[in-house]
Amino acid sequence: MLLNKLLDDHDHISLIARLSNVQHRWHKETLLFQLNELQWQKGQTILLSGDNGAGKSTLMRLMAGLEPLQQGFIQFPVLQKDRFSLPWRTQKPQRGQCCYLHQSPYLFAGTVLNNLLFVIKSLPKNKRELAIQRLPTGLELAGLTALQHQPANTLSGGERQRIAALRAWLLQPKVLLLDEPTANLDQDSIHLITALVVDLIQQNSAVMISSHQHTSLTDCCNAHWMIKEGTVYAANSTTGTTKLTALQTSNVNKLSAVVSQPHQMDVAL
Numbered sequence: 001m002l003l004n005k006l007l008d009d010h011d012h013i014s015l016i017a018r019l020s021n022v023q024h025r026w027h028k029e030t031l032l033f034q035l036n037e038l039q040w041q042k043g044q045t046i047l048l049s050g051d052n053g054a055g056k057s058t059l060m061r062l063m064a065g066l067e068p069l070q071q072g073f074i075q076f077p078v079l080q081k082d083r084f085s086l087p088w089r090t091q092k093p094q095r096g097q098c099c100y101l102h103q104s105p106y107l108f109a110g111t112v113l114n115n116l117l118f119v120i121k122s123l124p125k126n127k128r129e130l131a132i133q134r135l136p137t138g139l140e141l142a143g144l145t146a147l148q149h150q151p152a153n154t155l156s157g158g159e160r161q162r163i164a165a166l167r168a169w170l171l172q173p174k175v176l177l178l179d180e181p182t183a184n185l186d187q188d189s190i191h192l193i194t195a196l197v198v199d200l201i202q203q204n205s206a207v208m209i210s211s212h213q214h215t216s217l218t219d220c221c222n223a224h225w226m227i228k229e230g231t232v233y234a235a236n237s238t239t240g241t242t243k244l245t246a247l248q249t250s251n252v253n254k255l256s257a258v259v260s261q262p263h264q265m266d267v268a269l
Contacts, residue, residue, distance in 0.1 A: 022072035050227030064100035105164035158189030
């Protein structure tokens with residue numbers, strides 16, 4: 001009994017997530033994928049890869065609690081106080097702790113700023129003031145300052161994805177799942193999104209990125225999960241991902257310069 005308690009305490013300290021005996025089928029008939037045991041360790045930024053239709057989006061949605069599990073357990077000790085007693089999504093974790101970003105993000109009617117303020121209003125009151133203070137920095141970092149009063153429905157795909165990334169940056173989630181965040185984006189948008197994600201990682205957010213491309217964003221990853229032939233497994237660590245690229249370092253320097261400048265914004269929440 002004491003040994004089990006010690007093991008649970010260690011898991012609570014060292015794990016972001018544990019996936020056990022997960023199996024998912026289309027219409028509960030055709031097997032999409034299965035896995036025996038996967039552990040997401042603290043300090044890991046994971047690249048999730050696999051062919052089109054392999055189930056990457058489905059796995060992320062299961063992890064985010066957006067789809068019901070058909071079999072097995074997905075547990076986030078980093079999000080819950082009682083370790084592994086129940087799947088995290090049954091315990092009503094604090095809003096914003098786990099975020100899933102789709103490759104085609106949904107934006108609300110209104111301006112760019114309206115979309116960002118909607119997210120800020122969803123935060124607990126004790127976190128709203130800090131988010132308001134950080135908003136001008138985030139707008140500049142995402143390259144959206146000049147667009148903040150523009151209707152969101154007039155923006156390009158890259159600009160829309162940058163808004164979605166900035167919303168996550170404002171929430172500062174403990175877990176961020178990015179589903180093909182750079183698909184069909186130009187290099188400028190990829191670089192700007194990378195800067196936001198790098199800062200979240202440095203603020204101890206755990207990040208998983210699904211991607212077919214090698215970009216400055218996937219260079220953030222130091223671990224690799226793969227879906228192949230219906231099996232999800234931990235592959236060898238991705239090569240060349242243990243250090244920030246020169247581009248990322250440049251973005252981090254840009255962030256530091258932006259943060260060092262005083263900003264004021266009067267917003268009624």
